[in-house]
Amino acid sequence: DQQVKQNSPSLSVQEGRISILNCDYTNSMFDYFLWYKKYPAEGPTFLISISSIKDKNEDGRFTVFLNKSAKHLSLHIVPSQPGDSAVYFCAARDFNKFYFGSGTKLNVKP
Amino acid sequence: GAVVSQHPSWVICKSGTSVKIECRSLDFQATTMFWYRQFPKQSLMLMATSNEGSKATYEQGVEKDKFLINHASLTLSTLTVTSAHPEDSSFYICSALSSNQPQHFGDGTRLSIL
Numbered sequence: 704d705q706q707v708k709q710n711s712p713s714l715s716v717q718e719g720r721i722s723i724l725n726c727d728y729t730n731s732m733f734d735y736f737l738w739y740k741k742y743p744a745e746g747p748t749f750l751i752s753i754s755s756i757k758d759k760n761e762d763g764r765f766t767v768f769l770n771k772s773a774k775h776l777s778l779h780i781v782p783s784q785p786g787d788s789a790v791y792f793c794a795a796r797d798f799n800k801f802y803f804g805s806g807t808k809l810n811v812k813p
Numbered sequence: 814g815a816v817v818s819q820h821p822s823w824v825i826c827k828s829g830t831s832v833k834i835e836c837r838s839l840d841f842q843a844t845t846m847f848w849y850r851q852f853p854k855q856s857l858m859l860m861a862t863s864n865e866g867s868k869a870t871y872e873q874g875v876e877k878d879k880f881l882i883n884h885a886s887l888t889l890s891t892l893t894v895t896s897a898h899p900e901d902s903s904f905y906i907c908s909a910l911s912s913n914q915p916q917h918f919g920d921g922t923r924l925s926i927l
Contacts, residue, residue, distance in 0.1 A: 747857075748918070
């Protein structure tokens with residue numbers, strides 16, 4: 704049973720517009736959430752994170768929102784750039800164990 | 814930033830061969846290292862968690878005798894796939910964790926068993 708789910712396998716966005724990637728989870732014990740970006744043939748790269756005591760964290764073009772009551776996490780990228788095209792994984796931590804979603808492939812069109 | 818080196822990046826070998834994959838944290842000491850396996854279009858599935866100097870903790874359904882993990886130092890963990898068979902073909906990724914840092918991933922190893 705997957706505790707972290709990314710229900711959209713792919714997303715296509717025009718350059719300059721906002722990309723919104725979504726993630727849902729079931730475990731209320733998760734205390735830390737992360738987003739990773741992955742290019743083909745490379746390992747995931749850490750992008751941004753948020754503690755469960757916060758509802759928003761912003762870093763440049765990337766903002767992560769956490770809605771604990773809905774058990775929902777989202778990553779906003781604005782403005783989107785072609786170089787953002789990659790697979791994005793959300794992850795959640797329960798104690799020292801991390802659970803990953805299945806990823807969303809983002810394609811930013813020039 | 815933190816760098817995790819994983820080697821080799823790609824292995825092709827015959828059925829029955831044992832394959833060792835190394836994972837090194839290059840500029841930090843990793844208190845914990847994780848080994849994941851990824852099937853096409855699926856999530857990273859945690860196989861095992863290893864702490865330096867102690868036995869690895871395997872996830873349910875992962876064969877300990879099949880996937881040997883050694884965490885000899887704070888910068889090196891190895892995964893050995895013993896007597897590999899075609900069904901073991903997959904993408905294996907390690908990650909390393911130090912206190913107060915998000916885990917950092919290696920670039921993965923694509924294992925193909927003929």
